[in-house]
Amino acid sequence: MKKLINKPEDVVKESLAGVAAAHGDLVKVHYDPDYIVRADGPVQGKVGVISGGGSGHEPMHGGFVGMGMLDAACPGDVFTSPTPDQMEAATKAVDGGAGVLHIVKNYTGDVMNFEMAAEIAQVGGIEVEAVVTNDDVAVQDSLYTAGRRGVGITVLAEKISGAAAERGDNLKAVADMCRKVNANGRSMGMALTSCTVPAAGKPTFEIGDDEMEIGIGIHGEPGRERMSLKSAREVVDMMAEAIISDLPYKSGDQVIAMVNGMGGTPLIELYLVYNELNRVCSGKGITIARRLVGNLITSLDMAGCSITLLKADAELLQLWDAPVHTPALRWGV
């Protein structure tokens, strides 16, 4: 295993310490239970927006904590759901009296633990709503998930819900906005290589030098199909077709697009993928109005990419454009 780490069991805590040291102006890291919280929070009168999940997907979620996006993020161990006490503590920490939205990727452990945390927080007098994202069109059920997995749309949902909270929307409105993003978003991923979980010390799955996997999950869960290596053009054609036909996205639609790297794929390739995605969308009369190209929701050191599309009306675009100031995303400030 080739990683820039010390002991495998210390990876998450030491990486969090790096985030705290680098971004102390934006976020604070609380340990035991672990969560990352806005340095200037809780914001009184504002709906709190939190998320969380296993570590290994950085910058998601901790890199998205800050003005205009998340109020807190709960990092679990690598590819392991955070515990209810983390989520409960984060919920309390961000509560500014207007309630708290939990944005939960659809993985069975995350959903169960966020539900428990919500119940405890509600008993404590904090109003909580939860939205479960499930945008991955690749497979219906998966290794850790009943139903569709929650993947790339979570990044866009955190940005847009955070902007809605920032402008003063109430809890129901922020939650409804998050549901709207999830309902209008679809994603699919692929892998050229496996990732390696530090504690395991060896690749999560075996894959041949001439093979790739289409529809992979962000933990290396099996996808739709193992196949021989294809060109970027063919890869994007397959993924974009699966995404576009699912909602479906139609000629005349405006979308926010994300081309996401899985952690081990360099930017030169991601822009090449974006070029292919732009070709496919243009050919179908779909306009990419905004986009992110980079490593946003990763799978440790996996080589590969995912594509996310979000059908966006004027209000979604306005919330997208609203200022954001987090370690990983920043504009307008």
Added chain:
Amino acid sequence: MKKLINKPEDVVKESLAGVAAAHGDLVKVHYDPDYIVRADGPVQGKVGVISGGGSGHEPMHGGFVGMGMLDAACPGDVFTSPTPDQMEAATKAVDGGAGVLHIVKNYTGDVMNFEMAAEIAQVGGIEVEAVVTNDDVAVQDSLYTAGRRGVGITVLAEKISGAAAERGDNLKAVADMCRKVNANGRSMGMALTSCTVPAAGKPTFEIGDDEMEIGIGIHGEPGRERMSLKSAREVVDMMAEAIISDLPYKSGDQVIAMVNGMGGTPLIELYLVYNELNRVCSGKGITIARRLVGNLITSLDMAGCSITLLKADAELLQLWDAPVHTPALRWGV
């Protein structure tokens, strides 16, 4: 070779097309000769700042074109110097009447070609100054370089020189500021794996499963020492010591620090590396006043990292903090 590409010979052009499609509000891509230029340029009366070099180091340099940083970037083929006609055309394209600064990483081909371009541009009536960066403390001479290689400081030099040009400094002042950054900056890199050049189709060098290379160049050129895998703590101790003792950086110094990923190393590891760097600097009384953590100057899909320190006075920090709006770096706007 596992890459998200079509034909190896089309990688650079197709990736540039992706940049153009994604960031048309910020940059335009000119083909034959290839260069990326500010969409709102040339800015009349402002010193133009350009850079360039082989592709495969994205986001450098094209991702740094925009307000407050570069006016243009010239991408060569992968790991291949751009040609003088690219640099000459870019120089002409950005000239707003106040002259043009060439920021050149110290690689023999880049230096020679930028010199030729400068001569031609000067014959054409454009005042040109050139600053060659040479911040890599790892080795004195290298595979493609006489003297020290120019690496990570180039990113910081482009930001700070761009800010100096933006506030209206004249050509000599912008060039002097760039020289000051280079003189006060030092870097060192390391690799866990090789990169693979698309046209070659196989790893640039062989490295064992239990080996790493300290002091590697950004094209996989040999470094200081091939050694057995070490912990992140030991790796950072070695690199930071080499950097700090070289200038030297002293107790009481303020620095801008960059922890840079080589392209295949995920953010969870880079923040862990930053945590170690922060420990070393704190222990020596060196304050990290600003920092970048991420993939800024990469080596295709190489796993590894580099560290750059820049001793910074109040003016450098002010120029660092000035607004910047490029595809890869954005703040204050």
